[in-house]
Amino acid sequence: MAHEDENAYESLAVxxxxxxxxxxxxxxxxxxxxxxxxxxxxxxxxxxxxxxVALGDDALILSQxxxxxVSNAHELEDEVALANIALDLLGQARLLLTRAxxxxxxxxxxxxxxxxxxxxxxxxxxxxxxxxxVRLAELDDEHDFAKCIARLFVLTTWRLAVMARxxxxxxxxxxxxAAKAVTELSYHREYAAGWVIRLGDGTDLSHERxxxxxxxxxxxxxxxxxxxxxxxxxxxxxxxxDVRETATLLRREQRCPAHSRSGRxxxxxxxxxxxxxxxxxxxxxxxxxxx
Amino acid sequence: MNEARAVAETVTDPExxxxxxxxxxxxxxxxxxxxxxxIVEITPTYSGCPxxxxxxxxxxxALNAQGFxxxxxxxxxxxxxxxxxxxxxxxxxLAEHGIAPPGPAPRxxxxxxxxxxxxxxxxxxCPQCGSHDTVETSHFGSTACKALYRCRACAEPFExxxxx
Numbered sequence: 236m237a238h239e240d241e242n243a244y245e246s247l248a249v250x251x252x253x254x255x256x257x258x259x260x261x262x263x264x265x266x267x268x269x270x271x272x273x274x275x276x277x278x279x280x281x282x283x284x285x286x287x288v289a290l291g292d293d294a295l296i297l298s299q300x301x302x303x304x305v306s307n308a309h310e311l312e313d314e315v316a317l318a319n320i321a322l323d324l325l326g327q328a329r330l331l332l333t334r335a336x337x338x339x340x341x342x343x344x345x346x347x348x349x350x351x352x353x354x355x356x357x358x359x360x361x362x363x364x365x366x367x368x369v370r371l372a373e374l375d376d377e378h379d380f381a382k383c384i385a386r387l388f389v390l391t392t393w394r395l396a397v398m399a400r401x402x403x404x405x406x407x408x409x410x411x412x413a414a415k416a417v418t419e420l421s422y423h424r425e426y427a428a429g430w431v432i433r434l435g436d437g438t439d440l441s442h443e444r445x446x447x448x449x450x451x452x453x454x455x456x457x458x459x460x461x462x463x464x465x466x467x468x469x470x471x472x473x474x475x476x477d478v479r480e481t482a483t484l485l486r487r488e489q490r491c492p493a494h495s496r497s498g499r500x501x502x503x504x505x506x507x508x509x510x511x512x513x514x515x516x517x518x519x520x521x522x523x524x525x526x
Numbered sequence: 527m528n529e530a531r532a533v534a535e536t537v538t539d540p541e542x543x544x545x546x547x548x549x550x551x552x553x554x555x556x557x558x559x560x561x562x563x564x565i566v567e568i569t570p571t572y573s574g575c576p577x578x579x580x581x582x583x584x585x586x587x588a589l590n591a592q593g594f595x596x597x598x599x600x601x602x603x604x605x606x607x608x609x610x611x612x613x614x615x616x617x618x619x620l621a622e623h624g625i626a627p628p629g630p631a632p633r634x635x636x637x638x639x640x641x642x643x644x645x646x647x648x649x650x651x652c653p654q655c656g657s658h659d660t661v662e663t664s665h666f667g668s669t670a671c672k673a674l675y676r677c678r679a680c681a682e683p684f685e686x687x688x689x690x
Contacts, residue, residue: 264579269567269600312664312674324573330603395639411603415573418606419688421639426665428643431559470638481643 265352266329270408272337277406278471284339285367287409288357289462289499290366290397291331295358296507297390298324299514300376300383316426320387323419328413334355338406348522359518363507369458370498373507374451381434381441381448388427389452389475393459395420396470400463420495428478446484456498530564531556533592540580541669543624551611554602557674562590563596571609572670590641609689621653621688626675628689650686652677662686 274280301321308314336343336353344365347356371390377381398420399411434445460468479486496502520526535548547553554567557668566585570578580597589597604635608626613622617627619629628650639643664674665688672685 262531264582266570266578267601267603268582270603272536314663314668316666319670322574322576322670323572324574325568326572330573399637399639407604411606414604415570415606417639418608419573422665422690424639425642428641430690431645474638474641477641478643 236396244481247267247271265333265334266326266354267337267350267408269409272334272408275405275407280338283406284335284342286462287331287335287338290394291335291357293372293390293394294324294331294368295328296366296368296510297371297386298322298328299510301387304378305468306381307386309368309380311378317383320423320426323423327412327416327419328358329354331409332414334408336407337408350523350525351355351518355518359515363503363511364501366503366507366511367499367501368507370455370496370502370504370507371452371458373494373496373498373504373510374454375509376464379444379448381444382425383443384430384434385448385452387423388391388431388478389456389459389471391420391424391427392474393471394461395424395465396467396474397463400467424474428474431478431484433480442483445482449479449484455496457495458499461497461499527556527558529557529592530589530594533589533594534566537581537584537588540577540584542620542625544619545612545616547585548611549616549619550583551607551613551616552608561596562594562672563598564594566597566599568599569602569606581681589632609687612687624653624684625672626650626684628687631689643675648689650675652680652682652686653655655680660684662663664682 245331284488290377298321301317301324305314308317330352334430336357343353343356344360347360351360374386375384398413398416402410402417404410404413408424431445431449434441436442437445456477459471461471476486498507534553535546537547537553539545539547539550539552542550550569550571554569555565556567556585557565559565566589568578568581568585578601585599586597608631610631612628620627629650629674640682640690650660650662651658652675653659654678660675660676661678662673663676667674667685671687673688674683675686676683
Protein backbone atom coordinates (compact mmCIF):
# COMPACT_ATOMS: atom_id res chain seq x y z
CA MET A 236 0.00 0.00 0.00
CA ALA A 237 1.33 3.38 -0.93
CA HIS A 238 1.24 6.07 1.71
CA GLU A 239 -0.86 9.07 0.88
CA ASP A 240 2.09 11.41 0.96
CA GLU A 241 4.13 9.23 -1.35
CA ASN A 242 4.62 10.58 -4.84
CA ALA A 243 3.49 7.86 -7.23
CA TYR A 244 5.85 9.05 -9.93
CA GLU A 245 8.86 8.96 -7.65
CA SER A 246 7.93 5.42 -6.59
CA LEU A 247 7.90 4.37 -10.20
CA ALA A 248 11.38 5.74 -10.65
CA VAL A 249 12.57 3.85 -7.58
CA UNK A 250 11.06 0.65 -8.97
CA UNK A 251 12.95 1.29 -12.19
CA UNK A 252 16.27 1.36 -10.38
CA UNK A 253 16.36 5.04 -9.49
CA UNK A 254 16.67 6.22 -13.04
CA UNK A 255 13.60 8.19 -13.95
CA UNK A 256 14.03 7.75 -17.66
CA UNK A 257 13.47 4.01 -17.36
CA UNK A 258 10.10 4.73 -15.84
CA UNK A 259 9.04 7.72 -17.93
CA UNK A 260 10.95 7.30 -21.18
CA UNK A 261 14.02 9.02 -22.42
CA UNK A 262 12.41 12.04 -24.03
CA UNK A 263 13.55 13.44 -27.31
CA UNK A 264 16.97 14.21 -28.59
CA UNK A 265 18.55 15.88 -31.57
CA UNK A 266 17.29 13.97 -34.61
CA UNK A 267 20.56 14.83 -36.39
CA UNK A 268 22.90 13.89 -33.50
CA UNK A 269 26.27 12.85 -34.88
CA UNK A 270 25.40 13.74 -38.49
CA UNK A 271 27.93 15.96 -40.28
CA UNK A 272 25.87 19.14 -40.53
CA UNK A 273 28.34 21.35 -42.36
CA UNK A 274 26.63 23.21 -45.20
CA UNK A 275 28.76 22.43 -48.28
CA UNK A 276 30.60 25.25 -49.99
CA UNK A 277 28.62 26.59 -52.91
CA UNK A 278 25.23 25.93 -51.26
CA UNK A 279 23.25 29.09 -50.42
CA UNK A 280 22.64 28.41 -46.72
CA UNK A 281 19.71 30.82 -46.37
CA UNK A 282 17.94 29.46 -49.44
CA UNK A 283 18.50 25.93 -48.13
CA UNK A 284 17.03 26.96 -44.78
CA UNK A 285 13.96 28.52 -46.43
CA UNK A 286 13.35 25.35 -48.42
CA UNK A 287 13.73 23.14 -45.34
CA VAL A 288 11.36 25.32 -43.29
CA ALA A 289 8.69 25.31 -46.01
CA LEU A 290 8.84 21.51 -46.38
CA GLY A 291 9.08 21.09 -42.60
CA ASP A 292 6.07 23.35 -41.98
CA ASP A 293 3.96 21.47 -44.54
CA ALA A 294 4.78 18.21 -42.75
CA LEU A 295 4.26 19.59 -39.23
CA ILE A 296 0.90 21.22 -39.94
CA LEU A 297 -0.46 18.30 -41.97
CA SER A 298 0.71 15.95 -39.22
CA GLN A 299 -1.23 17.96 -36.65
CA UNK A 300 -4.38 17.91 -38.82
CA UNK A 301 -4.07 14.12 -39.26
CA UNK A 302 -3.49 13.61 -35.56
CA UNK A 303 -6.90 15.22 -34.89
CA UNK A 304 -8.43 12.08 -36.45
CA VAL A 305 -7.14 9.89 -33.64
CA SER A 306 -10.23 8.63 -31.76
CA ASN A 307 -12.48 10.16 -34.45
CA ALA A 308 -12.10 7.94 -37.53
CA HIS A 309 -14.83 5.60 -38.74
CA GLU A 310 -12.80 2.45 -38.12
CA LEU A 311 -9.71 1.51 -36.19
CA GLU A 312 -7.66 0.50 -39.22
CA ASP A 313 -7.92 3.97 -40.74
CA GLU A 314 -7.30 5.67 -37.46
CA VAL A 315 -4.08 3.71 -37.09
CA ALA A 316 -3.16 4.46 -40.71
CA LEU A 317 -3.69 8.21 -40.27
CA ALA A 318 -1.75 8.20 -37.00
CA ASN A 319 1.13 6.31 -38.61
CA ILE A 320 1.25 8.73 -41.53
CA ALA A 321 1.11 11.66 -39.11
CA LEU A 322 4.08 10.19 -37.21
CA ASP A 323 6.14 9.78 -40.39
CA LEU A 324 5.40 13.39 -41.33
CA LEU A 325 6.26 14.60 -37.84
CA GLY A 326 9.60 12.81 -38.14
CA GLN A 327 10.24 14.53 -41.46
CA ALA A 328 9.30 17.87 -39.88
CA ARG A 329 11.72 17.37 -36.98
CA LEU A 330 14.61 16.62 -39.33
CA LEU A 331 13.78 19.48 -41.70
CA LEU A 332 13.25 22.15 -39.03
CA THR A 333 16.47 21.07 -37.29
CA ARG A 334 18.33 21.27 -40.60
CA ALA A 335 16.83 24.68 -41.36
CA UNK A 336 18.04 26.19 -38.09
CA UNK A 337 21.53 24.75 -38.64
CA UNK A 338 21.73 26.31 -42.08
CA UNK A 339 20.40 29.68 -40.90
CA UNK A 340 20.53 30.18 -37.10
CA UNK A 341 18.78 33.53 -37.65
CA UNK A 342 15.53 31.61 -38.20
CA UNK A 343 15.28 30.69 -34.54
CA UNK A 344 12.54 32.83 -32.98
CA UNK A 345 14.15 35.12 -30.36
CA UNK A 346 11.25 34.64 -27.92
CA UNK A 347 11.93 30.90 -27.54
CA UNK A 348 13.50 29.94 -24.18
CA UNK A 349 17.22 29.18 -24.61
CA UNK A 350 16.99 25.53 -23.49
CA UNK A 351 14.42 24.68 -26.17
CA UNK A 352 15.89 22.80 -29.16
CA UNK A 353 15.69 24.50 -32.54
CA UNK A 354 12.95 22.21 -33.87
CA UNK A 355 10.72 23.04 -30.89
CA UNK A 356 11.59 26.73 -31.05
CA UNK A 357 10.39 26.78 -34.66
CA UNK A 358 7.30 24.66 -34.00
CA UNK A 359 6.08 26.29 -30.80
CA UNK A 360 7.42 29.83 -30.76
CA UNK A 361 6.53 31.23 -34.17
CA UNK A 362 3.20 32.90 -34.89
CA UNK A 363 1.01 32.06 -37.88
CA UNK A 364 2.49 34.69 -40.20
CA UNK A 365 5.96 33.17 -39.69
CA UNK A 366 4.87 29.73 -40.92
CA UNK A 367 5.47 29.01 -44.61
CA UNK A 368 3.37 25.88 -45.13
CA VAL A 369 0.92 25.84 -48.02
CA ARG A 370 -2.57 26.80 -46.86
CA LEU A 371 -4.03 23.47 -47.97
CA ALA A 372 -2.15 21.78 -45.11
CA GLU A 373 -3.79 23.98 -42.47
CA LEU A 374 -7.46 23.92 -43.58
CA ASP A 375 -9.90 22.47 -41.07
CA ASP A 376 -11.35 19.36 -42.72
CA GLU A 377 -14.25 19.43 -40.22
CA HIS A 378 -13.87 15.67 -39.69
CA ASP A 379 -15.06 15.00 -43.21
CA PHE A 380 -13.13 11.85 -44.16
CA ALA A 381 -13.41 12.60 -47.89
CA LYS A 382 -11.72 15.97 -47.30
CA CYS A 383 -9.04 14.35 -45.14
CA ILE A 384 -8.31 11.86 -47.92
CA ALA A 385 -8.49 14.42 -50.75
CA ARG A 386 -5.98 16.71 -49.04
CA LEU A 387 -3.70 13.81 -48.13
CA PHE A 388 -3.82 12.63 -51.74
CA VAL A 389 -2.93 16.03 -53.24
CA LEU A 390 -0.23 16.86 -50.71
CA THR A 391 1.46 13.45 -50.69
CA THR A 392 1.41 13.28 -54.50
CA TRP A 393 3.10 16.67 -54.65
CA ARG A 394 5.50 15.97 -51.78
CA LEU A 395 6.61 12.63 -53.20
CA ALA A 396 7.42 14.28 -56.53
CA VAL A 397 9.42 16.99 -54.74
CA MET A 398 11.29 14.65 -52.40
CA ALA A 399 12.20 12.25 -55.24
CA ARG A 400 14.00 15.17 -56.89
CA UNK A 401 15.63 16.37 -53.64
CA UNK A 402 17.42 13.03 -53.29
CA UNK A 403 19.90 14.72 -55.64
CA UNK A 404 20.18 17.89 -53.51
CA UNK A 405 23.71 19.36 -53.22
CA UNK A 406 23.12 19.42 -49.45
CA UNK A 407 23.82 15.84 -48.28
CA UNK A 408 21.62 16.20 -45.18
CA UNK A 409 18.56 17.33 -47.16
CA UNK A 410 19.30 14.60 -49.73
CA UNK A 411 19.34 11.96 -46.96
CA UNK A 412 16.12 13.29 -45.39
CA ALA A 413 14.48 13.22 -48.83
CA ALA A 414 15.60 9.63 -49.50
CA LYS A 415 13.89 8.44 -46.32
CA ALA A 416 10.82 10.55 -47.10
CA VAL A 417 10.40 9.00 -50.56
CA THR A 418 9.92 5.53 -49.06
CA GLU A 419 7.37 6.82 -46.58
CA LEU A 420 5.45 9.07 -48.96
CA SER A 421 5.13 6.25 -51.48
CA TYR A 422 2.87 4.30 -49.16
CA HIS A 423 1.12 7.45 -47.89
CA ARG A 424 0.12 8.21 -51.47
CA GLU A 425 -0.98 4.61 -52.09
CA TYR A 426 -3.21 4.77 -49.03
CA ALA A 427 -4.81 8.09 -50.02
CA ALA A 428 -5.21 7.14 -53.70
CA GLY A 429 -6.80 3.83 -52.68
CA TRP A 430 -9.48 5.68 -50.71
CA VAL A 431 -10.07 8.26 -53.47
CA ILE A 432 -10.85 5.34 -55.79
CA ARG A 433 -12.90 3.40 -53.26
CA LEU A 434 -15.09 6.41 -52.47
CA GLY A 435 -15.16 7.82 -56.01
CA ASP A 436 -16.11 4.50 -57.53
CA GLY A 437 -18.45 3.66 -54.66
CA THR A 438 -22.04 4.71 -54.03
CA ASP A 439 -23.68 7.80 -55.52
CA LEU A 440 -23.29 9.52 -52.19
CA SER A 441 -19.61 8.64 -51.68
CA HIS A 442 -18.91 9.59 -55.31
CA GLU A 443 -20.44 13.03 -54.85
CA ARG A 444 -18.76 13.60 -51.49
CA UNK A 445 -15.34 12.64 -52.93
CA UNK A 446 -15.93 14.93 -55.88
CA UNK A 447 -16.67 17.88 -53.62
CA UNK A 448 -13.71 17.03 -51.41
CA UNK A 449 -11.29 17.01 -54.34
CA UNK A 450 -12.56 20.44 -55.43
CA UNK A 451 -11.97 21.63 -51.85
CA UNK A 452 -8.43 20.18 -51.91
CA UNK A 453 -7.53 22.23 -54.98
CA UNK A 454 -7.58 25.31 -52.75
CA UNK A 455 -4.35 27.27 -53.19
CA UNK A 456 -3.06 24.71 -55.71
CA UNK A 457 -0.64 27.28 -57.19
CA UNK A 458 1.22 27.49 -53.86
CA UNK A 459 2.50 23.94 -54.32
CA UNK A 460 4.53 24.88 -57.35
CA UNK A 461 6.19 28.01 -55.99
CA UNK A 462 9.23 26.16 -54.65
CA UNK A 463 9.49 23.15 -56.94
CA UNK A 464 10.79 22.28 -60.40
CA UNK A 465 8.38 22.89 -63.30
CA UNK A 466 8.16 19.17 -64.06
CA UNK A 467 6.73 18.53 -60.59
CA UNK A 468 3.50 20.15 -61.80
CA UNK A 469 3.37 17.73 -64.75
CA UNK A 470 3.90 14.73 -62.50
CA UNK A 471 1.22 15.87 -60.03
CA UNK A 472 -1.23 16.47 -62.87
CA UNK A 473 -0.53 13.07 -64.41
CA UNK A 474 -0.86 11.10 -61.16
CA UNK A 475 -3.99 12.93 -60.02
CA UNK A 476 -5.58 12.52 -63.46
CA ASP A 477 -4.80 8.77 -63.47
CA VAL A 478 -6.36 8.28 -60.06
CA ARG A 479 -9.39 10.43 -60.93
CA GLU A 480 -9.99 8.37 -64.02
CA THR A 481 -9.85 5.09 -62.09
CA ALA A 482 -12.12 6.65 -59.46
CA THR A 483 -14.61 7.78 -62.18
CA LEU A 484 -14.09 11.32 -60.88
CA LEU A 485 -13.65 13.13 -64.13
CA ARG A 486 -12.07 16.48 -63.89
CA ARG A 487 -14.43 19.39 -63.50
CA GLU A 488 -13.26 22.92 -63.97
CA GLN A 489 -11.33 23.66 -60.78
CA ARG A 490 -12.18 26.90 -59.11
CA CYS A 491 -8.83 28.50 -58.39
CA PRO A 492 -9.32 31.95 -56.94
CA ALA A 493 -7.54 34.55 -59.03
CA HIS A 494 -5.86 36.23 -56.09
CA SER A 495 -2.32 35.28 -55.37
CA ARG A 496 -2.16 34.90 -51.60
CA SER A 497 0.28 32.22 -50.51
CA GLY A 498 1.05 30.38 -47.31
CA ARG A 499 4.65 30.30 -48.53
CA UNK A 500 4.78 34.03 -47.80
CA UNK A 501 3.14 33.70 -44.41
CA UNK A 502 -0.33 34.61 -45.70
CA UNK A 503 -2.61 32.13 -43.94
CA UNK A 504 -6.21 31.36 -43.14
CA UNK A 505 -7.68 31.68 -39.66
CA UNK A 506 -7.64 27.88 -39.51
CA UNK A 507 -3.87 28.00 -38.94
CA UNK A 508 -4.29 30.45 -36.06
CA UNK A 509 -6.78 28.09 -34.40
CA UNK A 510 -4.56 25.06 -35.01
CA UNK A 511 -1.48 26.77 -33.56
CA UNK A 512 -3.36 28.03 -30.50
CA UNK A 513 -4.07 24.40 -29.67
CA UNK A 514 -0.71 22.94 -30.75
CA UNK A 515 1.43 25.58 -28.99
CA UNK A 516 -0.61 26.07 -25.81
CA UNK A 517 1.30 23.67 -23.54
CA UNK A 518 4.78 24.72 -24.69
CA UNK A 519 3.97 28.41 -24.24
CA UNK A 520 2.18 28.04 -20.92
CA UNK A 521 5.17 26.13 -19.49
CA UNK A 522 8.23 27.68 -21.13
CA UNK A 523 10.56 25.97 -18.65
CA UNK A 524 9.19 22.49 -19.45
CA UNK A 525 11.34 19.81 -21.04
CA UNK A 526 10.27 16.62 -22.79
CA MET B 527 37.29 -3.40 -30.02
CA ASN B 528 35.75 -6.84 -30.44
CA GLU B 529 34.52 -6.65 -26.87
CA ALA B 530 32.82 -3.30 -27.47
CA ARG B 531 31.16 -4.67 -30.58
CA ALA B 532 30.03 -7.79 -28.72
CA VAL B 533 28.44 -5.65 -25.99
CA ALA B 534 26.73 -3.34 -28.50
CA GLU B 535 25.37 -6.32 -30.37
CA THR B 536 23.49 -7.53 -27.30
CA VAL B 537 21.33 -4.38 -27.16
CA THR B 538 17.76 -5.03 -28.27
CA ASP B 539 15.21 -2.90 -30.08
CA PRO B 540 12.77 -1.16 -27.69
CA GLU B 541 9.73 -2.05 -29.81
CA UNK B 542 10.82 -5.50 -31.06
CA UNK B 543 12.67 -6.71 -27.95
CA UNK B 544 13.28 -10.17 -29.41
CA UNK B 545 15.63 -8.54 -31.97
CA UNK B 546 18.98 -6.91 -31.38
CA UNK B 547 19.67 -3.57 -33.06
CA UNK B 548 22.32 -5.46 -35.00
CA UNK B 549 19.82 -8.04 -36.28
CA UNK B 550 17.38 -5.27 -37.18
CA UNK B 551 20.09 -3.62 -39.27
CA UNK B 552 19.72 -0.38 -37.32
CA UNK B 553 23.25 -0.59 -35.95
CA UNK B 554 25.56 0.47 -38.73
CA UNK B 555 28.95 0.20 -37.06
CA UNK B 556 30.93 0.10 -33.82
CA UNK B 557 34.35 1.77 -33.62
CA UNK B 558 36.81 2.16 -30.79
CA UNK B 559 38.83 5.39 -30.83
CA UNK B 560 42.41 5.64 -29.53
CA UNK B 561 41.18 7.55 -26.46
CA UNK B 562 38.88 4.65 -25.53
CA UNK B 563 35.66 6.27 -26.75
CA UNK B 564 33.26 3.82 -28.36
CA ILE B 565 31.45 5.22 -31.40
CA VAL B 566 28.22 3.44 -32.31
CA GLU B 567 26.41 4.39 -35.52
CA ILE B 568 22.65 3.82 -35.74
CA THR B 569 20.10 4.66 -38.42
CA PRO B 570 16.37 5.27 -37.89
CA THR B 571 13.92 2.79 -39.42
CA TYR B 572 11.38 5.57 -40.13
CA SER B 573 11.85 9.36 -39.98
CA GLY B 574 9.44 9.55 -37.06
CA CYS B 575 10.92 6.62 -35.15
CA PRO B 576 10.31 7.63 -31.53
CA UNK B 577 12.71 4.98 -30.25
CA UNK B 578 15.97 6.62 -31.35
CA UNK B 579 16.55 8.30 -27.97
CA UNK B 580 15.75 5.04 -26.21
CA UNK B 581 18.22 3.12 -28.39
CA UNK B 582 20.88 5.73 -27.74
CA UNK B 583 20.34 5.43 -23.99
CA UNK B 584 20.27 1.61 -24.06
CA UNK B 585 23.52 1.41 -26.02
CA UNK B 586 25.24 3.89 -23.73
CA UNK B 587 24.03 2.12 -20.60
CA ALA B 588 25.06 -1.36 -21.83
CA LEU B 589 28.53 -0.19 -22.84
CA ASN B 590 29.03 1.83 -19.64
CA ALA B 591 28.13 -1.22 -17.57
CA GLN B 592 30.76 -3.29 -19.37
CA GLY B 593 33.62 -0.89 -18.77
CA PHE B 594 33.31 1.61 -21.61
CA UNK B 595 32.66 4.92 -19.87
CA UNK B 596 32.87 7.06 -23.00
CA UNK B 597 30.25 6.27 -25.60
CA UNK B 598 29.09 8.36 -28.50
CA UNK B 599 26.04 7.25 -30.47
CA UNK B 600 25.88 8.85 -33.90
CA UNK B 601 22.88 9.01 -36.21
CA UNK B 602 23.47 7.97 -39.81
CA UNK B 603 20.73 8.89 -42.29
CA UNK B 604 22.21 7.72 -45.55
CA UNK B 605 21.67 5.27 -47.09
CA UNK B 606 18.14 4.95 -45.66
CA UNK B 607 17.31 1.81 -43.68
CA UNK B 608 15.50 -0.91 -45.55
CA UNK B 609 14.10 -4.22 -44.34
CA UNK B 610 16.79 -5.87 -46.47
CA UNK B 611 19.18 -4.81 -43.68
CA UNK B 612 17.57 -7.32 -41.28
CA UNK B 613 19.96 -10.26 -40.81
CA UNK B 614 19.06 -13.86 -41.62
CA UNK B 615 19.15 -14.57 -37.89
CA UNK B 616 16.82 -11.61 -37.30
CA UNK B 617 14.30 -12.99 -39.79
CA UNK B 618 14.34 -16.37 -38.10
CA UNK B 619 13.76 -14.80 -34.68
CA LEU B 620 10.87 -12.68 -36.01
CA ALA B 621 9.13 -15.74 -37.45
CA GLU B 622 9.65 -17.64 -34.18
CA HIS B 623 7.84 -14.81 -32.41
CA GLY B 624 4.87 -14.91 -34.74
CA ILE B 625 5.86 -11.92 -36.88
CA ALA B 626 6.07 -12.77 -40.57
CA PRO B 627 9.42 -11.44 -41.81
CA PRO B 628 9.56 -9.07 -44.79
CA GLY B 629 10.21 -10.17 -48.36
CA PRO B 630 12.74 -8.36 -50.53
CA ALA B 631 12.32 -4.56 -50.48
CA PRO B 632 10.98 -3.02 -53.70
CA ARG B 633 13.72 -1.81 -56.02
CA UNK B 634 12.90 1.45 -57.71
CA UNK B 635 14.30 2.75 -60.94
CA UNK B 636 15.26 6.39 -61.14
CA UNK B 637 12.53 8.83 -62.05
CA UNK B 638 8.96 9.21 -60.78
CA UNK B 639 7.75 6.65 -58.24
CA UNK B 640 4.99 4.63 -59.94
CA UNK B 641 1.60 4.15 -58.29
CA UNK B 642 0.97 0.43 -57.74
CA UNK B 643 -2.79 0.65 -57.23
CA UNK B 644 -4.48 -2.70 -57.20
CA UNK B 645 -1.21 -4.56 -57.70
CA UNK B 646 -1.40 -7.75 -55.66
CA UNK B 647 0.79 -7.63 -52.59
CA UNK B 648 3.39 -10.34 -52.20
CA UNK B 649 2.08 -13.45 -50.49
CA UNK B 650 2.91 -13.61 -46.82
CA UNK B 651 3.07 -17.12 -45.36
CA CYS B 652 1.51 -17.57 -41.92
CA PRO B 653 4.26 -17.74 -39.25
CA GLN B 654 2.07 -20.11 -37.19
CA CYS B 655 1.12 -22.82 -39.70
CA GLY B 656 3.01 -21.92 -42.86
CA SER B 657 -0.10 -21.63 -45.03
CA HIS B 658 -0.03 -19.17 -47.91
CA ASP B 659 -3.78 -18.63 -47.63
CA THR B 660 -3.49 -15.33 -45.76
CA VAL B 661 -5.13 -11.93 -46.11
CA GLU B 662 -4.03 -8.43 -45.11
CA THR B 663 -6.53 -6.96 -42.66
CA SER B 664 -4.77 -3.60 -42.16
CA HIS B 665 -1.79 -2.18 -43.99
CA PHE B 666 -0.90 -0.21 -40.86
CA GLY B 667 -0.34 -1.74 -37.45
CA SER B 668 0.73 -0.99 -33.91
CA THR B 669 4.01 0.44 -35.17
CA ALA B 670 4.85 2.07 -38.49
CA CYS B 671 6.79 -0.98 -39.64
CA LYS B 672 4.06 -3.61 -39.30
CA ALA B 673 0.88 -4.64 -41.13
CA LEU B 674 -1.87 -6.89 -39.76
CA TYR B 675 -2.74 -10.20 -41.42
CA ARG B 676 -5.05 -13.12 -40.81
CA CYS B 677 -4.46 -16.71 -41.80
CA ARG B 678 -7.48 -18.36 -43.42
CA ALA B 679 -6.08 -21.84 -42.81
CA CYS B 680 -5.49 -21.68 -39.04
CA ALA B 681 -7.62 -18.53 -38.44
CA GLU B 682 -4.85 -16.89 -36.41
CA PRO B 683 -4.15 -13.18 -36.80
CA PHE B 684 -0.49 -12.21 -37.11
CA GLU B 685 1.76 -9.24 -37.77
CA UNK B 686 3.96 -8.81 -40.80
CA UNK B 687 7.01 -6.58 -41.02
CA UNK B 688 6.46 -4.66 -44.24
CA UNK B 689 9.18 -4.70 -46.86
CA UNK B 690 10.36 -1.14 -47.44
